[in-house]
Amino acid sequence: MAKVKGAIVVDIKRCKxxxxxxxxxxxxxxxxxxxxxxxxxxxxxxxxxxxxTGCVNCALVCPDSVITVxxxxxxx
Amino acid sequence: xxxxxxxxxxxxxAEAAIRAGCDAYFGYPITPQxxxxxxxxxxxxxxxxGMVLLQAESELGAINMVYGxxxxxKKAMTSSSSPGISLMQEGLSYMAGSELPCLVVNIVRGGxxxxxxxxxxxxxxxxxxxxxxxxxxxxxxxxASVQEMSDFVPLAFDLAFKYRNPVMILSDGVIGQMMExxxxxxxxxxxxxxxxxxxTTGKTADRERNIHxxxxxxxxxxxxxxxxxxxxxxxxxxxxxRFEKIQCDDADYVLVAYGSSSRICQKTQKLAREKGIKAGLxxxxxxxxxxYEEIEKLANHVKGFLAVELSAGQMVxxxxxxxxKKTRIEFYGRIGGMIPTPTEILTVxxxxxxxx
Amino acid sequence: xEVKDIIKEENLVFKKTGLLTDKILSYCPGCGHGVAHRIVMxxxxxxxxxxxxxxxxxxGCSVLAYEFMNIDMQQVPHGxxxxxxxxIKRCWPDKFVFTYQGDGDLAAIGTSETIHACNRxxxxxxxxxxxxxxxxxxxxxxxxxxxxxxxxxxPYGRDVELMGNxxxxxxxxxHLPGTYYISRQAVHTPLSVRRAKKAIQKxxxxxxxxxxxxxxxxxxxxxxxxxMTPIQANKWMEENMFPFYxxxxxxxxxxxxxx
Numbered sequence: 001m002a003k004v005k006g007a008i009v010v011d012i013k014r015c016k017x018x019x020x021x022x023x024x025x026x027x028x029x030x031x032x033x034x035x036x037x038x039x040x041x042x043x044x045x046x047x048x049x050x051x052x053t054g055c056v057n058c059a060l061v062c063p064d065s066v067i068t069v070x071x072x073x074x075x076x
Numbered sequence: 077x078x079x080x081x082x083x084x085x086x087x088x089x090a091e092a093a094i095r096a097g098c099d100a101y102f103g104y105p106i107t108p109q110x111x112x113x114x115x116x117x118x119x120x121x122x123x124x125x126g127m128v129l130l131q132a133e134s135e136l137g138a139i140n141m142v143y144g145x146x147x148x149x150k151k152a153m154t155s156s157s158s159p160g161i162s163l164m165q166e167g168l169s170y171m172a173g174s175e176l177p178c179l180v181v182n183i184v185r186g187g188x189x190x191x192x193x194x195x196x197x198x199x200x201x202x203x204x205x206x207x208x209x210x211x212x213x214x215x216x217x218x219x220a221s222v223q224e225m226s227d228f229v230p231l232a233f234d235l236a237f238k239y240r241n242p243v244m245i246l247s248d249g250v251i252g253q254m255m256e257x258x259x260x261x262x263x264x265x266x267x268x269x270x271x272x273x274x275x276t277t278g279k280t281a282d283r284e285r286n287i288h289x290x291x292x293x294x295x296x297x298x299x300x301x302x303x304x305x306x307x308x309x310x311x312x313x314x315x316x317x318r319f320e321k322i323q324c325d326d327a328d329y330v331l332v333a334y335g336s337s338s339r340i341c342q343k344t345q346k347l348a349r350e351k352g353i354k355a356g357l358x359x360x361x362x363x364x365x366x367x368y369e370e371i372e373k374l375a376n377h378v379k380g381f382l383a384v385e386l387s388a389g390q391m392v393x394x395x396x397x398x399x400x401k402k403t404r405i406e407f408y409g410r411i412g413g414m415i416p417t418p419t420e421i422l423t424v425x426x427x428x429x430x431x432x
Numbered sequence: 433x434e435v436k437d438i439i440k441e442e443n444l445v446f447k448k449t450g451l452l453t454d455k456i457l458s459y460c461p462g463c464g465h466g467v468a469h470r471i472v473m474x475x476x477x478x479x480x481x482x483x484x485x486x487x488x489x490x491x492g493c494s495v496l497a498y499e500f501m502n503i504d505m506q507q508v509p510h511g512x513x514x515x516x517x518x519x520i521k522r523c524w525p526d527k528f529v530f531t532y533q534g535d536g537d538l539a540a541i542g543t544s545e546t547i548h549a550c551n552r553x554x555x556x557x558x559x560x561x562x563x564x565x566x567x568x569x570x571x572x573x574x575x576x577x578x579x580x581x582x583x584x585x586x587p588y589g590r591d592v593e594l595m596g597n598x599x600x601x602x603x604x605x606x607h608l609p610g611t612y613y614i615s616r617q618a619v620h621t622p623l624s625v626r627r628a629k630k631a632i633q634k635x636x637x638x639x640x641x642x643x644x645x646x647x648x649x650x651x652x653x654x655x656x657x658x659x660m661t662p663i664q665a666n667k668w669m670e671e672n673m674f675p676f677y678x679x680x681x682x683x684x685x686x687x688x689x690x691x
Contacts, residue, residue, distance in 0.1 A: 005433050005438055006438065006445075007435045007438040007439050009439060013456075014456050016460075016461035016462070017461055018461035018462030018662040019462075019661075019662060019663060020462055020620075020662055020663065020666070023663055023666075024621065024622055039456075041461065046435070049435045054438075054443075054445055055622075056445055056446045056622075057622040059446040060446075060467075060622045060625040060626070061467065061619075061620065061621065061622055061625060062466070062467070063457070063459065063461075063462060063463055063464065063465065063466025063467050064456070064457055064466050065448035065449075065452060065466065065470050066448075067446070068444070068446060068447040068448070069444075069445050069446035069447075070438045070439050070440065070443040070444055070445060071438070071443055071445045072433075072437075072438050072440075072443040074433050099523055100519065100522060100523050102519060128522045128523055130518070130522055132515065132548075133515075133544055133545070133547075133548035134544060136512060136515070136544070136545070137512070137515040137518075137544070137545055137548060138515075140508060140509060140512035140515035140516045140519065140545070141515050141516065141518050141519030141522070142519060143506075143508065143509075143512075143515075143516050143519060144488075144506065144508075144515070144516035144517060144518065144519025144520040144523075145519040145520060145522070145523045146519075147486075147506045147516075147519075147520065148486070148520055148523055148524060150523045152519065152523075166509050167509060167512070170508070170509050174507075276486050276504035276505065276506055276520075277486070277504065277524060277527065278482070278483045278484040278485055278486060278503070278504055278527055278528075279482065279483060279502075279503050279504045280483050281483070285502060285503055285504050285505070286504050287498045287504070287505050287506070287507070288505070288506040288507065289489075289498055289505075289506070289507035290507070291495060291496075291507055
């Protein structure tokens with residue numbers, strides 16, 4: 001059976017750490033890094049990449065358009 | 077030879093706008109200039125040339141419609157009278173700041189406040205010294221006849237586009253309402269090509285996007301922009317001073333007056349000569365740039381100037397700047413909508429300079 | 433499957449539209465302006481009309497919209513955007529013209545320009561961001577501030593006896609014959625973003641068909657002005673703003689929807 005696998009790439013420089021992507025993610029993939037970017041913001045990263053389905057919800061609500069989303073199907 | 081007609085000054089402006097290939101007029105009625113929009117409406121300019129005509133909800137609406145049209149490279153104009161022009165100052169400041177061309181006609185009435193619908197020249201400071209906020213200048217043309225009301229419309233558009241700056245035709249109820257013979261120039265075509273280096277008509281693949289904004293939060297960069305504007309105004313001063321001189325070369329006394337008061341002073345000057353008084357008349361045609369140099373030159377040989385205005389004394393300050401301490405300057409003004417007669421001014425000249 | 437095997441061009445499903453510049457947005461973290469900017473630009477990109485579109489930036493938080501929207505733009509005096517848009521559209525009826533305005537710009541100082549552009553039925557699109565507060569000047573009361581809501585000029589809450597009631601511009605303009613499509617949306621959840629984008633697309637389609645004025649309000653957050661975290665602000669918005677400013681289409685095909 002085919003399973004959907006996804007991944008996100010966060011533009012760390014532009015992320016403002018608002019956490020709206022965390023709230024929007026249905027599979028609890030995203031967390032804020034403890035490190036900060038040059039603007040002093042924590043930034044989003046995939047804490048649980050294996051759970052990402054590439055649903056784009058995080059990217060849709062991201063006010064700064066910092067999230068790029070990829071998705072593919074894999075045969076189990 | 078163009079077509080000759082008997083017209084009101086306001087009508088001549090409107091007809092000239094259509095003939096000059098003006099693309100859009102946005103305005104709001106106010107006395108004593110409502111004939112401009114009324115005449116345009118009667119002409120159905122969308123049928124004659126495709127020109128847009130729209131009565132706006134206010135002068136604020138009108139000037140910002142002009143701002144939008146001007147941003148796209150169109151020849152856009154509005155007209156109003158003093159209280160309405162006050163409302164337009166915000167838009168004019170934005171247009172000067174973002175360097176957009178337009179024509180604004182001010183058929184001045186007496187102020188301050190709602191004032192009177194009678195003629196006045198009390199908006200000189202507002203027109204020539206900025207008017208709105210910030211360091212900027214309008215190019216200001218002062219017609220003294222219905223013929224010039226017509227002729228200055230294409231001139232105003234030429235100057236507006238040459239310098240990408242708003243141009244004002246500063247007239248008043250006398251010239252606006254007066255009927256005279258006017259020789260109309262032939263119909264000019266409306267522009268079909270627009271300078272893609274600055275117009276906002278949609279970013280195409282072959283050019284960078286264009287932005288009109290007067291905002292810059294970086295003070296160093298914004299100072300540079302302001303210097304650029306000042307350089308432009310300097311060029312305008314160097315190249316665009318216009319004036320008319322009548323019998324100034326041998327004059328002992330020179331009347332200085334523009335627009336409607338210069339028409340009255342023309343008669344005064346003749347009456348003076350008839351009485352053996354060597355009088356001349358200097359009429360500034362551009363109020364910005366003002367003919368300082370010419371007046372300064374005259375100051376070397378004349379015994380005195382008499383500035384005549386329908387105001388409490390505004391242009392006279394520029395005459396004083398030009399003359400300095402070289403010779404005497406006197407002022408005569410009627411205010412509140414009152415208009416002096418030629419003999420009244422002659423009496424003033426005689427009283428001030430010839431001991432009555 | 434490794435993440436690096438997924439991150440490949442052929443698997444790309446979402447990236448920032450090229451009609452947004454690479455400048456970092458001047459908005460606070462979590463502010464809805466960013467999403468609103470993006471979906472407007474996505475619609476313009478997807479409709480293939482970028483070369484024929486002129487945008488109008490207001491005064492307010494989004495005054496710098498022209499720095500972010502990668503198309504021809506004009507910044508205008510406070511509240512006058514619908515007049516400027518009128519000036520452009522009347523001269524270029526085949527172009528797409530939209531304004532992007534906040535609640536102070538559109539519903540206070542620019543009420544006259546808004547109502548008259550709507551009433552004349554100008555074929556323009558108005559995008560109206562309503563966050564119930566003046567963000568840029570530091571959180572003062574807006575015409576849309578809710579009764580009882582705190583702001584820096586209503587520190588004890590908006591007292592309608594003293595300060596009057598909030599104004600529902602969107603319902604107001606829906607009653608004008610010149611408006612054809614009127615909708616109120618939000619951009620705080622994936623579903624709301626999808627709906628808002630559809631509404632904006634419908635607005636631009638309305639313009640394409642020369643049907644009259646299209647107007648999309650986006651009820652948004654101002655976590656800085658409201659003094660909340662972005663997530664708290666969105667929750668507060670759902671609980672307080674949406675009951676007063678209910679979401680959904682208000683006028684479709686020139687007809688007000690019965691609710």
